Amino acid sequence: MSRYESPYDPASAPKNLENILYEKKGNIAYVTINRPQVLNALHTYAYIDLRTCWLDMQRDPNIYVGILTGKGTAFCAGRDVKFLAEYQEKGLRTPHEDPTNPAFFWGGGGQPSDANLEKPLICAINGLAVGVGFTLALQCQLRVMSEDAWVGDTHTKIGRLGSAHNLYAQLPRAVAAYLTLCNGRLTPQECLQYGIVNKVTPANKLIAAAESLAQMVCESSPLAVQAAVRLYRLSTAFDPALVSYAKALDKEVAETEDGAEGSRAFKEKRKPQWKLR
Numbered sequence: 001m002s003r004y005e006s007p008y009d010p011a012s013a014p015k016n017l018e019n020i021l022y023e024k025k026g027n028i029a030y031v032t033i034n035r036p037q038v039l040n041a042l043h044t045y046a047y048i049d050l051r052t053c054w055l056d057m058q059r060d061p062n063i064y065v066g067i068l069t070g071k072g073t074a075f076c077a078g079r080d081v082k083f084l085a086e087y088q089e090k091g092l093r094t095p096h097e098d099p100t101n102p103a104f105f106w107g108g109g110g111q112p113s114d115a116n117l118e119k120p121l122i123c124a125i126n127g128l129a130v131g132v133g134f135t136l137a138l139q140c141q142l143r144v145m146s147e148d149a150w151v152g153d154t155h156t157k158i159g160r161l162g163s164a165h166n167l168y169a170q171l172p173r174a175v176a177a178y179l180t181l182c183n184g185r186l187t188p189q190e191c192l193q194y195g196i197v198n199k200v201t202p203a204n205k206l207i208a209a210a211e212s213l214a215q216m217v218c219e220s221s222p223l224a225v226q227a228a229v230r231l232y233r234l235s236t237a238f239d240p241a242l243v244s245y246a247k248a249l250d251k252e253v254a255e256t257e258d259g260a261e262g263s264r265a266f267k268e269k270r271k272p273q274w275k276l277r
Contacts, residue, residue, distance in 0.1 A: 008059050019046035021071065022053050027064040027218045028211070029057050036072030041080035042132055044095040044103050047110030054115035064225065065217040067210045068140055069124035075149065078131025079108075081158055085263040097254070106247055107163070108132065112139045113233065118226050120217055124210040125149045126203065130185075135163055138170050141232055143197040144209040145188045151196070152185035159262025159272065161250045165243075169236060171196065 014022055021032040031053050033040040042050075057063050070076055087094045095103040105114070110132075112121060123140035130152045137143060137151070155162035167176040175194055178184040188200040201209045217225060238246075253259055257277050265272035 008061055010060070013056050013060070014049075014052045017049040017052065020049040020053055022056075024060075024063060027062060028214050029053070029060075029063045029066040031057075031066055031068045033068075033070045033076055035080075036070075036074070038080055038082070039074035039077035039128065040070040040072070040133070041077040041083075042108060042110060043080040043083040044108070046080075047096060047105065047108035048103060050110035051115050054112050054117045057119055058115060058117050063119060064222045065119060065214045066121045067124055067207070067214055068121055068136070069126050069207065069210070072127070074127035075123075075125045075129040076133025076136060077128060078133045078154060079160075081263045081266045085267040088260045088263060097251075106251065111136060118229050118233070120225060120229050122210045122213050122217075124206050125151070125197065126206055128152075130154050131162060134179075135166055138166060138196075141229065142213050143191075144199045144201060144206060144213070145191055145197040146203040146206045147188055147200055148203055150185045150187055151179075151191060152183065153179040154183050156180060157183045157262070158266050159253065159256070159258040159260075159274070161246075161253045163246060163250070165238060165246050169238070 013024070019033070019035055021030070021034045023030050031050070033042070033046065035041060035046060057066055084094055092098070095101040096105050096108050098104055107114075120142065121140035122142040122144065123137045125137055125143060125145040127146065127149050128151070129137050129149065131154050134151045134153055153162065153164070153167060155164070164176070164180045167179060171179070172194055175186070179186070186194070186196070188197070191197045192200050198213070199209055258272075258274050261272050261274065
């Protein structure tokens with residue numbers, strides 16, 4: 001009987017992505033969000049580029065670990081709210097929220113879990129990480145943080161929900177509530193105190209700290225490490241019913257008048273006028 005194989009072709013690795021810098025050095029893949037003009041906020045096409053990188057990392061047998069960071073002074077400012085507002089002003093959904101669009105993937109599709117990535121990721125939080133940016137950081141198994149960075153969740157501030165269940169599961173509940181309900185922020189030392197990050201470093205030593213962890217990972221059996229990542233993901237997995245309900249709630253809130261008002265007020269740099277509908 002014929003045996004079918006699909007060997008990885010290095011030439012298939014994504015190149016010249018518009019929103020992401022992607023390179024490989026030895027057994028480490030470097031993924032850098034490259035939208036510094038908007039503090040690395042994510043939109044439909046950035047999500048697609050991220051998913052492309054995660055898929056390539058998973059397929060490449062020579063990649064054992066990845067380092068994720070942001071270009072410039074921010075890690076990721078969350079969703080690109082101005083991009084969202086531009087579509088809402090036209091009475092349209094953004095491409096990844098439009099079920100008739102080929103780019104449809106509610107939530108964006110840029111998280112490692114969206115590509116079933118089973119290789120470890122180290123997040124180098126080089127600046128603010130809020131909203132979906134913080135969620136992205138939490139999907140990395142290891143995290144190092146710059147002394148001048150901070151994390152938060154600003155979804156409710158702009159009339160959205162996001163994936164609050166991820167914060168409630170991974171952070172002390174009172175801390176998660178402070179972020180989701182009060183739009184609070186956590187300092188690097190607070191993140192270290194709550195076990196959100198492994199290490200806090202000066203900004204100029206951040207990548208070196210991430211690379212140090214990466215080298216430690218590379219010394220272990222790749223198969224054993226990937227098995228550990230599968231267990232890591234399974235141990236934090238949610239019941240499918242909860243995930244579906246969270247997405248339904250997010251969509252319900254997003255498509256209210258207040259959902260549109262939040263992004264509009266953000267773009268216009270004013271306080272939102274909530275109507276509770």
